[in-house]
Amino acid sequence: MVSPAREKSHGSAPGKRTADSPSILLTNIRQLISLRGPVSPRRGRELSELGIIEDAAVLCVGGKIVSVGSRREAQRDAWIQRNRHRIRTVDCRGGVVLPGxxxxxxxxxxxxxxxxxxxxxxxxxxxxxxxxxxxxxxxxxxxxxxxxxxxxxxxxxxxxxxxxxxxxxxxxxxxxxxxxxxxxxxxxxxxxxxxxxxxxxxxxxxxxxxxxxxxxxxxxxxxxxxxxxxxxxxxxxxxxxxxxxxxxxxxxxxxxxxxxxxxxxxxxxxxxxxxxxxxxxxxxxxxxxxxxxxxxxxxxxxxxxxxxxxxxxxxxxxxxxxxxxxxxxxxxxxxxxxxxxxxxxxxxxxxxxxxxxxxxxxxxxxxxxxxxxxxxxxxxxxxxxxxxxLRLQNRKGSIEPGKDADLAVFAVRDYREIAYWVAADLCSGTIAGGQLFSAASSTSIQFE
Ligand SMILES: [Zn+2]
CATH class of the missing domain: 3.20.20.140 (Metal-dependent hydrolases)
Incomplete structure (x- = not known):
């Protein structure tokens, strides 16, 4: 994890309606589909490079993603420990998180x-x-x-x-x-x-x-x-x-x-x-x-x-x-x-x-x-x-520091299940501009 203090070059531009966005730590993520990589349209084999991080955590501050890494790194992160009182933790219950x-x-x-x-x-x-x-x-x-x-x-x-x-x-x-x-x-x-x-x-x-x-x-x-x-x-x-x-x-x-x-x-x-x-x-x-x-x-x-x-x-x-x-x-x-x-x-x-x-x-x-x-x-x-x-690739489409905090949480253990369970409501939470605001399934994630 890289704490916001050391990520000054990222996340400075406020996202839409993010002034009141709380700091959110998403944790207990079995698979994080980061899609990290070049900011350009993906072609051929690049379409299959999902940049998966197992047992992951994501920190969002002010409507932006500020750090992405393993849950263990998040637990040890000094900035997170110091600011724990003003960070809302979201338990993703072993699910999959991908860019919205x-x-x-x-x-x-x-x-x-x-x-x-x-x-x-x-x-x-x-x-x-x-x-x-x-x-x-x-x-x-x-x-x-x-x-x-x-x-x-x-x-x-x-x-x-x-x-x-x-x-x-x-x-x-x-x-x-x-x-x-x-x-x-x-x-x-x-x-x-x-x-x-x-x-x-x-x-x-x-x-x-x-x-x-x-x-x-x-x-x-x-x-x-x-x-x-x-x-x-x-x-x-x-x-x-x-x-x-x-x-x-x-x-x-x-x-x-x-x-x-x-x-x-x-x-x-x-x-x-x-x-x-x-x-x-x-x-x-x-x-x-x-x-x-x-x-x-x-x-x-x-x-x-x-x-x-x-x-x-x-x-x-x-x-x-x-x-x-x-x-x-x-x-x-x-x-x-x-x-x-x-x-x-x-x-x-x-x-x-x-x-x-x-x-x-x-x-x-x-x-x-x-x-x-x-x-x-x-x-x-x-x-x-x-x-x-939509020419929004500098802000959207991957889970990387500096991008908008737009994330979807699914109550599945493997990303392939999202396409596999036909017409199933498995989205357990949606975060846009750093705000948790929507869930379709009965397995909704909760703030701790
Ligand atoms: Zn049309």
């Missing part, structure tokens, strides 16, 4: 479940067929347009709480079910309101370019202009979004439209990310000039793009819970991507149409069983590489 999950792709601003679509699809209708019949994304429009900002933020906050109950501490949250100037801005405000009430970190994204709303069906260029000339400048001016995302796909936005929207984002100082290759092939090179931080879905990525992508800092974010929920046979080609050297992340894609889950451990499980990623690879893809997909 980074869910780098979610759509939480909606109000209603899509139960009719669900039944139609069970009866054989396709995702695109349902969308053409007026279901899909467009069916969530009215709920968002007619709801108040407060109602929307309540929905977002309840989703964030469910996420943290299963170990997630950082969430990328998109607008995209308002599809009007007023409703998209209202959606981003709702994300900001909810984020202020949640101890974790929320990264807001403007997804005005989700689909063309019905009133613009015959004048789509006017809607693209509305996004570029009104929504993006307003979101940037009011700092309501860090990213602009586009659903670049047949039935949504064409490559040329996507280029215009991403160019506007860059012009207004916002970073970019894209939904691409979910339903059909597309060339990533057409968008590379806008330097998306993440290419998301990638089910139909072409072989020729793999080598180029492997050379980029961009992350391929795979969203297999959508494939699961849509009942698809085909899943994103994780092995091809990893073997080509592409940095791969995994996220929930939480949304009412294709992925109504907030549960990252479930995503880990699907990625193992349907995409043949190993239990170690899926941990890295949902922590370190998720952080890289």
């Amino acid at each position: 999950f980074v869910d780098s792709h979610t759509h939480p601003v909606f109000t209603e479940a899509r139960l009719v679509d669900f039944e139609k699809r069970i009866s054989g209708a396709s995702y695109e067929g349902i969308a053409e019949a007026g279901g899909g994304i467009r069916s969530s429009l009215n709920g968002v347009r007619e709801s108040s900002r407060k109602e929307l933020s309540d929905h977002v906050l309840s989703a964030l709480r469910r996420m943290s109950a299963s170990g997630t501490t950082t969430v990328e949250a998109k607008s995209g079910y308002g599809l009007s100037m007023e409703s998209e801005i209202k959606s981003l405000e709702a994300i900001r309101d909810a984020a202020r009430q949640w101890p974790g970190t929320v990264v807001p994204t403007l997804l005005g370019a989700h689909v063309i709303p019905p009133e613009f069906r015959d004048r789509r260029e006017d809607y693209v202009a509305l996004i570029c000339e009104k929504m993006i400048p307003e979101a940037a001016r009011r700092k309501l979004a860090e990213y602009v995302d586009v659903f670049c796909e047949r039935g949504a936005f064409a490559v040329q439209e996507t280029q215009g929207i991403l160019a506007s984002a860059k012009h207004h100082g916002l970073a970019t990310r894209v939904h691409i290759c979910q339903l059909s092939e597309a060339r990533l090179g057409d968008l590379a000039q806008f330097q998306p931080h993440s290419y998301d879905h990638m089910d139909f990525v072409t072989e020729v793009d793999l080598a180029d992508l492997a050379k980029m800092n961009a992350v391929a974010t795979l969203l297999p819970a959508a494939n699961y929920f849509l009942g698809l046979q085909k899943y994103p080609p994780a092995r091809n991507l990893i073997d080509a050297g592409v940095a791969v992340a995994l996220a929930t894609d939480y949304n009412p149409g294709s992925s109504p889950t907030t549960n990252m451990p479930f995503v880990l499980s699907i990625a193992c069983t349907h995409m043949k990623m190993s239990p170690a690879e899926v941990i890295t893809a949902t922590t370190c590489n998720g952080a890289c997909a």
